[in-house]
Amino acid sequence: MHARSKPNDEDETRGPKFRFYGEEFVLDTISGNFYRVTSTAGFILRALVDGKEQAELAGIVERQFGIDHARANRDIELFLSELRSLGIIENSRH
Amino acid sequence: MGTPITVAVTGLHRGDNPQPGAAIVRSLRRAVPDLRVIALSYDPLESALYSHGLDRVDAVYLLPFPRKGPALLLDRMRYIQKRERIQILIPNLDSELANFIKIAPELEREGISAMLPPPAAFDARAKENLSEFCRSHSLSGPLTFAAHDATMLAYYAAQIGYPVYVKGKYYEAHLVYSGIDLAEKYDKIARVWGTPVLVQEALFGDEFDVVGLADHDGEIIGHCAIRKLSRTHAGKGFGGVVVHDSKIVATAKRIVKALRWRGPFEIEFLKGHGRPHLLFESNPRFPAWVDFPSQIGCNLPLRLMETLLGASPMPLDVCDAGQMFIRHSVDLVGDMAELAKLSSDGEYAAGPLAPKMELTS
Numbered sequence: 001m002h003a004r005s006k007p008n009d010e011d012e013t014r015g016p017k018f019r020f021y022g023e024e025f026v027l028d029t030i031s032g033n034f035y036r037v038t039s040t041a042g043f044i045l046r047a048l049v050d051g052k053e054q055a056e057l058a059g060i061v062e063r064q065f066g067i068d069h070a071r072a073n074r075d076i077e078l079f080l081s082e083l084r085s086l087g088i089i090e091n092s093r094h
Numbered sequence: 095m096g097t098p099i100t101v102a103v104t105g106l107h108r109g110d111n112p113q114p115g116a117a118i119v120r121s122l123r124r125a126v127p128d129l130r131v132i133a134l135s136y137d138p139l140e141s142a143l144y145s146h147g148l149d150r151v152d153a154v155y156l157l158p159f160p161r162k163g164p165a166l167l168l169d170r171m172r173y174i175q176k177r178e179r180i181q182i183l184i185p186n187l188d189s190e191l192a193n194f195i196k197i198a199p200e201l202e203r204e205g206i207s208a209m210l211p212p213p214a215a216f217d218a219r220a221k222e223n224l225s226e227f228c229r230s231h232s233l234s235g236p237l238t239f240a241a242h243d244a245t246m247l248a249y250y251a252a253q254i255g256y257p258v259y260v261k262g263k264y265y266e267a268h269l270v271y272s273g274i275d276l277a278e279k280y281d282k283i284a285r286v287w288g289t290p291v292l293v294q295e296a297l298f299g300d301e302f303d304v305v306g307l308a309d310h311d312g313e314i315i316g317h318c319a320i321r322k323l324s325r326t327h328a329g330k331g332f333g334g335v336v337v338h339d340s341k342i343v344a345t346a347k348r349i350v351k352a353l354r355w356r357g358p359f360e361i362e363f364l365k366g367h368g369r370p371h372l373l374f375e376s377n378p379r380f381p382a383w384v385d386f387p388s389q390i391g392c393n394l395p396l397r398l399m400e401t402l403l404g405a406s407p408m409p410l411d412v413c414d415a416g417q418m419f420i421r422h423s424v425d426l427v428g429d430m431a432e433l434a435k436l437s438s439d440g441e442y443a444a445g446p447l448a449p450k451m452e453l454t455s
Contacts, residue, residue: 015338019416029415031300032321032337087367 018049028088035088040065044079048089054080100179101399102132102206105186105379106142106151110326111265112382112421114186116142116149121388121395123148125408132178134185138436144428153178153443154436160189161288164196171197175204177443182402183208184358184395186379188264189287191216207402209307209357211378219353219376221263222290228373231352233345235373236297236364240290244280248273250293259294262287267329269296299366301374302339303331304346305359305381307394309401312354314347316394316410318387323418331383335418336390342371349376358384358398386419 019027023042027034037045043064047057054076061072083089101122105113115133119142123129133143133151136159142149155174158166167190174180183206185194194201195210210216218227221238228235239250240263251258251273260279261267264287268279276293283291306317319342320334346361353376360381363371384394391411400407436442 015415027335027416030337030339032302032323032335032415033300034335 016049018045020046031087033088040075041079044076045083097179098128098130099126099181099399099403100130100132101182101184102134102174102178102180103151103184103186104134104136104157104190106133106135107137107140108142108382108423111328111330113140114380114382114384115184116145117382117385117388118184118186118380118395119149119151120385121393122399123150124388125393125396126399130178132174132180134174135436138433141426143436143442144426144432146426154441156436156440157190160187160193164193167193168197168200171201171206172204174441175206180206182206182399184380184398185210188378191378209398209402211356212354215353215355216378219349219355219378221261221292221375224373224375227376231348233349233373234370237295239293241280241293242289242291244277247280247291247293248276251276254293254295257296259292259296261292261294263290263292297364297366297372299364299369301325301329301331302337302342302363302365302371303334303381303383304342304361304363305384305387305394306346306350306361307358307397307401308350308355310356312351312356314350315401316392316397317343317346318392318394318413319343319346320383320386323420331381332421333419334383334386336413336415338415345371345373349373358394383419383421387413390414390417 015029017028017030019029023039024037025034026037026042026045044057044061047060052060057076058069058072061076062069103115103118105115107113108116119131131151133154134157135143135154136157143151143154157170183201185191185208194208195213195216198208198210201208217223222240224235225238237254241247241250257269257271259267260270260276260283262283266283266287270276270279280291301322302319303322304317304319307315309315319337319339321337322331323333323335326332342363349361350359358380360377362374364374365371380395387394390413392413397407397410432442
């Protein structure tokens with residue numbers, strides 16, 4: 001038996017909603033669901049977790065993947081819609 | 095070395111519908127290697143009686159079946175206590191708990207301590223009272239009715255609308271799509287578990303479980319919440335992943351507080367997409383997966399034992415989201431002489447006869 005460092009307390013259980021395992025695997029720590037994602041989807045999800053807003057995100061995706069702004073915007077919008085419909089992100093955000 | 099702590103545990107079968115006892119023994123013995131474990135069993139073929147591993151037991155005594163009532167159980171416990179110096183009792187089967195709650199004061203006088211809920215709390219969370227409990231505490235739960243005959247069960251099922259779950263008051267559940275199947279399942283369940291038989295709205299979604307331990311004031315001492323990753327055809331979790339969902343934990347705290355629960359518990363929730371968590375069951379004991387949190391720093395059976403012994407407790411870790419378990423079945427080696435002795439005498443304290451490969455390798 002050894003001393004523990006973290007108390008078993010509700011306040012301590014809150015951490016990031018998403019936990020990434022490499023580029024293509026992500027765990028939703030609240031629902032316990034996990035997903036295999038494309039590296040592009042993983043990149044966008046990480047950016048969202050880092051607090052990037054949709055408008056800002058399009059520019060980042062545009063630069064990262066060398067695509068035009070309109071396509072980046074559309075791809076992000078489609079991706080966010082899918083995340084919302086699956087309940088992975090909430091409607092109020094983004 | 096001093097005298098080992100002696101703990102009595104029930105529910106030692108780990109088949110496709112595993113009981114919690116062996117998991118509790120593993121949790122305790124990992125922390126206290128010289129623990130003495132007394133198995134209280136209803137069946138000489140309970141699998142953990144033949145274990146040579148961490149979940150092995152030191153002596154086995156058969157108990158009268160729960161339907162025989164508390165008086166016979168008390169007689170048997172007194173007989174066992176004359177041979178063993180049991181300090182802690184951890185009963186793990188829903189069907190036996192009412193009897194143990196009734197005889198708890200006498201057991202205490204015999205030197206046997208247990209952390210059991212008050213009778214009113216035990217009744218309030220019973221499956222047949224779940225709907226009323228949810229209603230009176232503004233909790234979401236599936237529509238549930240209790241019936242003492244097949245006709246009333248069919249009436250309630252029609253009110254709910256098929257498909258429905260037909261459930262025993264302690265164990266067993268079947269998904270039923272029509273009145274024809276309903277009558278058959280009613281007979282099957284009533285024969286084994288008695289009445290009432292329950293009929294419950296069939297809801298589908300992910301299953302979430304919270305295992306925990308509550309103190310004397312209905313406060314949670316420690317807990318671990320999981321989503322079931324895989325289930326058997328009977329709905330038993332054979333894998334799970336830790337989740338950090340503050341809504342589930344807050345609801346579990348409300349339930350435990352409302353019940354003024356004391357001791358181990360497992361609260362089960364069901365969540366469909368876009369719907370709130372529904373209270374599915376509230377079980378008055380540790381679940382069979384309780385050794386999973388023990389292995390990641392949240393040893394609830396150990397805390398239970400420490401509490402009953404008045405020992406200073408080890409802090410409990412937060413279970414880390416993403417930690418997961420997968421159940422793994424193994425083959426245990428026994429000797430027919432053990433089964434014969436246990437079946438004939440109702441007790442067996444000589445230790446395993448079969449090769450102790452797991453211990454010596």
